[in-house]
Amino acid sequence: MIELEGLTKRYGEKVAVNNLTFAVRPGIVTGFLGPNGAGKSTTMRMVLGLDHPTAGDVRIDGQHYDHLRDPLTYIGALLDAKAMHGGRSAFHHLLCLAQSNGIPKARVHEVLDTVGLTPVANKKAKGFSLGMGQRLGIAGALLGDPRILMFDEPVNGLDPEGIHWIRNLMKSLAAQGRTVFVSSHLMSEMALTADHLVVIGQGRLLADTSMADFIQQNSRSYVRIRSPQRERLLDVLHGAGITVVETGSGMLEVDGGKPEHIGELAAQHQIVLHELSPQQASLEEAFMQLTAESVEYHAHADTPHTPTPRPAPQWGGDWKRG
Numbered sequence: 298m299i300e301l302e303g304l305t306k307r308y309g310e311k312v313a314v315n316n317l318t319f320a321v322r323p324g325i326v327t328g329f330l331g332p333n334g335a336g337k338s339t340t341m342r343m344v345l346g347l348d349h350p351t352a353g354d355v356r357i358d359g360q361h362y363d364h365l366r367d368p369l370t371y372i373g374a375l376l377d378a379k380a381m382h383g384g385r386s387a388f389h390h391l392l393c394l395a396q397s398n399g400i401p402k403a404r405v406h407e408v409l410d411t412v413g414l415t416p417v418a419n420k421k422a423k424g425f426s427l428g429m430g431q432r433l434g435i436a437g438a439l440l441g442d443p444r445i446l447m448f449d450e451p452v453n454g455l456d457p458e459g460i461h462w463i464r465n466l467m468k469s470l471a472a473q474g475r476t477v478f479v480s481s482h483l484m485s486e487m488a489l490t491a492d493h494l495v496v497i498g499q500g501r502l503l504a505d506t507s508m509a510d511f512i513q514q515n516s517r518s519y520v521r522i523r524s525p526q527r528e529r530l531l532d533v534l535h536g537a538g539i540t541v542v543e544t545g546s547g548m549l550e551v552d553g554g555k556p557e558h559i560g561e562l563a564a565q566h567q568i569v570l571h572e573l574s575p576q577q578a579s580l581e582e583a584f585m586q587l588t589a590e591s592v593e594y595h596a597h598a599d600t601p602h603t604p605t606p607r608p609a610p611q612w613g614g615d616w617k618r619g
């Protein structure tokens with residue numbers, strides 16, 4: 298379990314993370330969403346003790362990261378796949394991590410196999426593609442067989458097979474009772490992977506809820522109806538006290554209606570239906586709706602806005618014995 302309480306991080310005037318309180322629970326995949334610059338990576342860095350909170354607290358299974366003995370055996374993380382020594386082979390990179398955390402060498406071979414990098418184990422990491430780098434970063438996260446896993450944008454650079462693989466990996470890690478905390482901008486992927494969502498905007502908590510509730514609470518669900526006897530159907534629905542929205546394309550929409558009820562009414566009045574389909578907004582639509590006001594970096598056709606570059610997080614470099 299990861300627990301945040303009033304977690305806050307300021308960089309000068311900028312409040313990157315603002316009083317976040319939530320818990321990431323075991324046994325499920327928790328998605329961490331937010332527009333660019335919302336504070337996701339800063340939060341994750343604070344979980345790993347790579348950044349120190351201005352205020353508040355974050356604990357891993359009740360302990361501060363700095364107090365964990367052999368931290369890789371508690372929490373494995375992928376924050377920045379490029380934050381590794383490019384001159385080392387994949388095998389050596391993992392071996393160094395293993396040795397500093399009391400993990401046996403045999404485990405290095407196991408995780409290389411799990412992520413599919415055994416054939417390139419002796420190749421230097423600097424020659425790796427983005428996707429291979431992601432796999433190596435994931436191998437590092439799995440090395441200590443930790444109860445908690447945290448991935449920042451793990452599907453970045455992965456091909457469709459790789460995306461499918463990481464989705465199943467995360468689900469199976471959660472099914473084993475582990476805590477899995479993952480950020481991604483790929484909403485369709487998140488919708489397939491996460492059971493629970495934590496959403497932040499401009500450093501503040503916007504939602505901490507199940508995937509189903511999040512979509513339901515932040516979007517419109519309705520029944521779409523198409524009928525060649527549109528006018529008669531309208532009369533019947535109005536007669537039954539149902540509010541109908543008429544769309545320009547000739548469709549009818551009933552907010553929050555039950556398709557069974559509408560279908561039965563139509564049948565009772567012998568009205569032909571060509572379509573009767575429940576419509577649920579996608580995670581992407583719900584996310585856009587919730588975060589619309591906290592998006593900092595809008596694209597403009599003629600004035601592209603680029604956030605100020607900042608140093609890459611030093612993943613792995615600060616990990617040490619407690």
Ligand SMILES: Nc1ncnc2c1ncn2[C@@H]1O[C@H](COP(=O)(O)OP(=O)(O)OP(=O)(O)O)[C@@H](O)[C@H]1O
Pocket residue numbers: 308311312313331332333334335336337338339340604605607608
């Ligand atoms: N080391 C730093 N110094 C100054 N400002 C920083 C630093 N790290 C992050 N910030 C600022 O804090 C805010 C949150 O950044 P962060 O990278 O945590 O957001 P994010 O949600 O991970 O964004 P993205 O989705 O674009 O990766 C941003 O405005 C960013 O510019």
